[in-house]
Amino acid sequence: MTATDSARRFRVRAPELRGRGWLNTGGRELSLADLRGRIVLLDFWTFCCINCLHVLEELRPVEEEFGDQLVVVGVHSPKFEHERDPEALAAAVERYDVPHPVLDDPELITWQQYAARAWPTLAVVDPEGYLVASMSGEGHAEGLRRLIRELIDQHTAKGTLRTDGVLPEKTAREDTELRFPGKIALLPGGSFLVSDSAHHSIVELAADGETVLRRIGTGVRGSVDGTVETAQFAEPQGVCVLPAAIAEKIGYDVLVADTVNHQLRAVSLADGTVRTVAGTGETWRGAPGDPVDVPADPLAARLSSPWDVAWYEPINAVVVAMAGTHQLWSYDPVAEKLAVYAGTTVESLRDGTLEQAWFAQPSGLASDGTKLWIADSESSALRWIEDGEVHTAVGKGLFDFGAMDGPAADALFQHPLGVAVLPDGSVAVCDTYNNAVRRYDPVTNEVSTLATGVAEPSGAVVADGTLVVVESAAHRVVRPIPPGTMSSVAQVDGTRHRTKRPPVELSPGPIRVEVVFEPPAGQKLDDRYGPSTRLEISANPPALLADGLGVTTDLERQIVLAAARDEAEPTADGDGVLQVIAHAASCDVEGPNPACHLSRQDWGIPIRLVPGAPTELVLMLRGVTP
Incomplete structure (x- = not known):
């Protein structure tokens, strides 16, 4: 049965698009009625999420291929409190060059109407306004192409595909010398090297942090080696x-x-020439927990959103914050050797040996020569590595964040992206989504605030005893802390937050969990090298799951949830989080060398235990929505 055959069978009318407002529409509000006659692809995303950013890149060529027959609508469904700020969302839409309309849905109204359970989730609406498919995670571009072509053929024959009417165009933005700069490094002569991310280039600034001495790269998104005038980057x-x-x-x-190109690029300062030293340009794909097989030739390796790089003396190599695989990698530029250094690809927070530790989108690195400090952004944590062990200084996990000073055990950050080691050995943290610069003192094991009102700080470096910070959302480099005051700070009372997702109500006891996966037209499940599907279930706290923990090769399983809490009313956040990880391998049916495709998703689902509630949980990896 094809996707459109299934769609005819179910004929589910797509819920209306509801939220706080619209971006990239020139001030116009959109409805599904306005888009009737076109295929609509809804992309439920949040701008902190690396997988969501990957899907943005996957969708760019799809949007270009199908032109005005297809309309992509981003439905922004925030995880962090900062992402609920409409100005922060507007900045993110520009920062990541989102080309399509975006619905601002801070209360997750449309998210709930479409039964989204994870970031990212995609939903396809046909030209008659019916929901025909839903899918979660990355890697669906080829399947989407097949489905869209099928829908175009069907609705062209029916006369229901129309492209009349003018769609809103992407909102024009002002330009500045730097545009959403990312990271900064100090050069031996006292000048700075800054990644001008939205301008897709590297800029050398004078010691004043303002005067542009030279720009390396054309400023056009691409992946081209060459001279200072011809080289291209993509959101470095x-x-x-x-x-x-x-x-x-x-x-x-x-x-x-070179983050969006999934590559490491080498720059010669003498003449500004650029060459690629690692990465094919394609992102690594696998299921969380899958080992990454790094080939001997770094140029044959698939990286995944390298976000920061730092020299680490104990291993005499560069450490790479591989945000997309939730790992740290190493690159030895002399031996030209790339390797996994720490982490397992599981996205979470767990300390231990390099091989056992879990990270969550590491995005900032700094070394004091002995310790390697890490801004672990999705867990809102400050971590460090010393003597082959991973430790957590501040941070509680994927869903707890805020702005709290005091003892490290109680302190909270919100999605930090950068770190720098201060002259006294303490650590400055670019607490990005709190618009603040914080300080962790490893001697007293306390956190304090150095500066507030810094617009999305994302990187920092110490120059002449002064902290120089990339104020990314203000498009500049600043010195927000007066010299001599970096160790003299006050405690600031703050706030605590948790990710605001409505818990799914399930009954205590036996629960049937099913992950739906239907291969796209022209593909079949690929079992040539073993089972084509994999399902892993766990819970936090572990006591939430009385039975059903572990891994199976079937996408359907019965688990047992523990008895409900003793309280009369369930807590607002639910009773815990059910972690469900699924992947499915498919391959093309035709051709001598059929292409392979991997679909995967990691759902962290808040659960509220309510006697008499539903006893099944159905999750959509890819398929028709019943």
């Missing part, structure tokens, strides 16, 4: 100035995390 982030002795051996001075 981390910049690492290599030790002089290393640079002399290898013939370049700087390593750049």
Whole structure:
């Protein structure tokens, strides 16, 4: 049965699009009626989420291919409190060059209407306004193309595909010398190297942090090696100035995390030439927990959103914050060797050995020569590595965040993206979504606030004893802390938050969990190398799950949820989080060398235990919505 056959069978009318307002529409509000006659693809996303950013990139060529037959609508469904700010969302839409209309849905109204359970989720609405497919996670671009072509053929024959009427155009934005800069490094002569992310280039600034000395790259999104005038990047982030002795051996001075190109790029400061040293340009795909097989040739490796790079003396190599795989990798520029350094690809917060630790979108790195400090953004945590062990200084997990000073055990950050080691050995944290610069003192084990009102700080470096910060959302480099005051700070009372997702009500006791996966037209499940599907279930707290923990190869399983709480009323946040990880491998039916495709998703679902509530949980990996 094809996707459109299934769609005819179910014929579910798509819920209306409701939220606080619209972006990228020129001030116009949209409804499904306005889009009738076109295929509509809804992308439920949140701008903190690396998987959502991957899907934005996957959708760019799809949007271009189908032109005005297809309308993509982003439905922004925030995780963090900062993401509920309409100005922050408007900045993110520009920062990530979102080309399509975006519905601002801070209360998750449309999210709930479409039964979204995870970021990202995609839903397809046909030209007659019926919901025909839903899918979660990354890797659906080819399946979407097949489905869209099928829908175009069907609705062209029916006369229901129309492209008349003018759609709103992307909102024009002002330009500035820097546009959403990301990271910063200090050069030996006292100038700075800054990744000008939205301008897709690397900029050298004078010691004043304002005067542009030169720009490396054309400023056009792309992946091209070449001269200072011809090279191209795509939303670069981390910049690492290599030790002089290393640079002399290898013939370049700087390593750049070219984030959206999924590559490491080398820059020679003498002439500004750029070349790729690692990464094919394609992102690694696998299920959470799957080992990453790094080939001997770094240029044959698939990276995944490298976000920062830092030289780490204990291993005599560059550490790469691989945000997309929730790991740290290492790159030895002399031996030209790339390897996994720490983390398992599971997105969570767990300390331990390098091989056992879990990270959650690591995005900032800094070393004091012994310790490697890490801004672990999705867990709102400050972590460090020392003597082969991973530790957490501040942070509680994926769903707890806020702005709290005091003892580290009680302190909270909100999605920090950068770190820098201060002269006294304490650590400055770019507490990005709190618009603040915070300080962690490893001697007293306390957190304090150095500066507030800094618009999305994302990177920092110490120059002449002063902290220099990238104020990303203000498009500039600043010195927000007067010299000599970095260790003299006051405690600030703050707030605590949890991710605001409505809990799913389920009954205590036996529960049937089903993950739906239907291969796209022209594909079949691929079992040539073993089982084609995998399902892993766990819970936090572990006591939430009385039975059913572990991994199976079937996408359907019975679990047992523990008895409800003793309280008369369930808590507002629910009784815990059910973690469901699924993946499915499919391949093309035709051709001598059929292409392989992997669909995967990690759902962290808040659960509220209510006697008499439903006894099944159905999650959509890819399929027709019943």
